[in-house]
Amino acid sequence: MTEQILQSFDVQGFQTNLIDWYQANKRDLPWRHDQDPYKVWVSEIMLQQTQVATVIPYFQRFIAKYPTLHDLAYADQQDVLKTWEGLGYYSRARHLQNAVREVVASYDGEVPDDPKALGSLKGIGPYTKGAILSIAFNKPQPAVDGNVMRVLSRVLKIEDDIAQPKVKKQFEHYADGIISDKDPSSFNQGIMELGALVCTPKEPMCLFCPVQEYCRAFQEGMEQDLPVKSKAKKQKKVHYTVLLICNDNDEYLIEKRPDDGLLANMWQFPMVPVDEIGKDHMDNWFQLEYGIDITLSAKQGDLKHVFSHIIWQLEIVTATTSRDQAADKRLRFVSRDMLDEYPFPVSHQKMMPYITSR
DNA sequence: AACCCGGGGTC
DNA sequence: GACCCAGGGTT
Structure with a gap:
């Protein structure tokens, strides 16, 4: 044929x-x-x-x-x-x-x-x-x-x-x-x-x-x-609260993503899967997962980021902590200037405008 | 074969 | 906001 x-x-x-x-x-x-x-x-x-x-x-x-x-x-x-x-x-x-x-x-x-x-x-x-x-x-x-x-x-x-x-x-x-x-x-x-x-x-x-x-x-x-091409299916929406956590040294908490899957080994601000957690227990959940006490501060805004198969709906929230060290190797407190040294996906580069000096 | 992986562009 | 573009890896 x-x-x-x-x-x-x-x-x-x-x-x-x-x-x-x-x-x-x-x-x-x-x-x-x-x-x-x-x-x-x-x-x-x-x-x-x-x-x-x-x-x-x-x-x-x-x-x-x-x-x-x-x-x-x-x-x-x-x-x-x-x-x-x-x-x-x-x-x-x-x-x-x-x-x-x-x-x-x-x-x-x-x-x-x-x-x-x-x-x-x-x-x-x-x-x-x-x-x-x-x-x-x-x-x-x-x-x-x-x-x-x-x-x-x-x-x-x-x-x-x-x-x-x-x-x-x-x-x-x-x-x-x-x-x-x-x-x-x-x-x-x-x-x-x-x-x-x-x-x-x-x-x-x-x-x-x-x-x-x-x-x-x-x-x-x-x-x-031509060509004939079937269409891709729709993306699923996922909700997260992104935490911009600042300590007394004016450093922000960032984390390295796992070494496989989405955005592997890239860095990001901590993301709380609010659909599973519920907003009320966010600080509690965070202490359990990250071993860091935080105080939630204020909502800064909403962001949307579209991938080929997922849509992230992101709520940006600031928070504070008295800590300046983390036990986990994938967690780091980093000054504003040093953020530039880390690879961030575009979705998290969109957070940078919310990073301000205290 | 189905699903997972980002980001950019046009209208 | 809806739609279009587009290879490789894994399972």
Whole structure:
């Protein structure tokens, strides 16, 4: 069945038009200045689920701080998370450093160009594997991301739901069938660039498309109806009271989150799950959980933070304590100035305006 | 295959 | 506020 789809498709013509268009129109992006496999790798991890415009400043700061694979391997994880702060999906940073250390330990510091070895590294899935192999090593491996699925669903008129895992595998098969052997790097980057600049989700600019003549969706006037994609389900709401607890030294209590799950190893102000606790017992519950006596002060406001699967409804409350030490290693009293040294998720960066000197 | 992981943008 | 974008890991 898949053979049918590529039958009578002019692979040669498509490749030529796409690659020529890419060479003439590619954006000057920081990770395109050389083919250093390490930099290609970092950029592809950052670009997962993240827009190019968002990634650019992060990539530049990251490479300035960790210019080589070894610099990253020997860095402190907290510093790496701090550099990643605000970019989201922090497991990407932890997996990347884990994988880089593996490359130093097992591959003499050289990024492997073998698909099996590369794909076994933490954080490198089918897409990133193909992207690194094609862009850094010029190997004809498919790299199918959302852009590529959108372009191919239109060009080849594929009406399957791209949200399904098995459908993504089908696209990898098609991509494998049409990728250029001569210039796989430009082909893969070209098809993604096309998806980003021309074959956009809404209102694609078909009149400027270099492969319009090969596009089956365009021929049938249905480019706006593809790809087919089922919708994600709604997020659950969770209520917390966030405590901004200040001691006599004008230090605030922060805690390091667990080393797995949501926002792993990031820091935050203590959060009380009010739905379970109830507001009345908050100070009691806090003493039990944290071993610290507090006096609740005043409500400062409400914040909402939206994740892909959760919505945090946050009530910000100030409190005081006479303590300046905590028994738990994940708890710390920190001065205002020192807060900047810790990696906080964006949700808790929103608290900073409520941090004031006494 | 279903679910868990952030953050940003547009309208 | 509703909607859209988008890979990898784990179970």
